[in-house]
Amino acid sequence: MWFKNLHLYRLPKPWNITAAELEAQLDRHALQACGASDAQSTGWVPPRTGAPLLHSVNRQHLLALGIEQKLLPTSVVKQFADDRAREIADAEGRKVGRKEMREIREEMRLQLLPRAFVRRRTTWGWIDPVNGWLAVDAGAAGKAEEFVEQLRKSLDKLPAKPLRVVRSPSAAMTGWLADGDAPAGFTLDQDLELRSPEQARVRYVKHALEGAEIRQHIAGGKTATKLAMTWNDRISFVLTEDLQLKRLAFLDLLKEESEQQSDDADERFDLDFALMSGEVARLLDDLVEALGGEVAAD
Structure with missing residues (x-):
């Protein structure tokens, strides 16, 4: 387990939270598979298959955020919506307006979601309560923020702040x-x-x-x-x-x-x-x- 990127956040040093407390709180927010009408699902997954949601070694904690996303390209929704609009125009002899077209696209999106492929990605994080670090292995800032936001939702308290140094x-x-x-x-x-x-x-x-x-x-x-x-x-x-x-x-x-x-x-x-x-x-x-x-x- 070797991280490739580090987005850094400061925790109190030391942060007095046990592995059992962390794991119990993560368990309440484990990843659930996308439902038929869900475009995305987010939750914690085991760092190792079949293992607990928190992997701890020497008071160092490894955790993984799983994100399931339905792959439904806008172009596919548009194609089905255009076909539906033509059917209405032919059957009723009228042109579909903008507002109705938006409603048709949303209707097609909901109809197509259950048939969409699901992609899962994982973002890794490391908590060091001894030295007061939270590090997220993410290439993009948005994915790091997504991880921290989900961690804030999952824990009763997360006293994490971005690292600030004297010299830029x-x-x-x-x-x-x-x-x-x-x-x-x-x-x-x-x-x-x-x-x-x-x-x-x-x-x-x-x-x-x-x-x-x-x-x-x-x-x-x-x-x-x-x-x-x-x-x-x-x-x-x-x-x-x-x-x-x-x-x-x-x-x-x-x-x-x-x-x-x-x-x-x-x-x-x-x-x-x-x-x-x-x-x-x-x-x-x-x-x-x-x-x-x-x-x-x-």
Whole structure:
């Protein structure tokens, strides 16, 4: 279980909630299959088939949000509605108006929903009540917000807030590039995006970032919006101006530790999650420090 993206939220440190309490509350909101007239259904699913809704290892919790969606393209609804409108026009000798056409489309949508294919997707989340983290593995902000919104609905209380740091990631990344020096424990890699005040963008992929060209862009007013970095030769990622970590890659040294310790699938799953959560918690501590620390709570 290795996350690929991190949308970060702060919890109280420590957050005094037990695994049993979390699981009992999630159970009330388990995923139910889409009914005949449902376009979508959302709820919690087991992180492993046949397992509980909450997977816990060393007070670290893994959970998965399942979303079932009916696949009913607008073009298909329109085709059936147009056919129905022509039948009415031929039978009654009149033209179907706009309001009636909207009603026909809605009628066709409801008729077609029971016959639509169902697609399921899963969004993963990690709760670290010891160090006060909630992280969602989602490539898009909307999916992360969907996860957190469902978690708020499911739990009696979720004291989660977006992570706030003293120094903005954009300012920090721009400073590191201008100085040619990464913060302690990190190295700067070879992917970068810069943006001007006029929204012009320059992207570098697998390109050395130490040259004068980068500094000239910065001197001209461009700021960094994405920067590839590696932490302690163990995890590489892309830091964004919105304080998201994308394209996480747990380097071979870290994965080898799991492979050497177990060949059993269940034990391996637990080891992978324990290694990932432990390493990411340490990475986040160092990253927050590199960004000047957290903004004091109001």
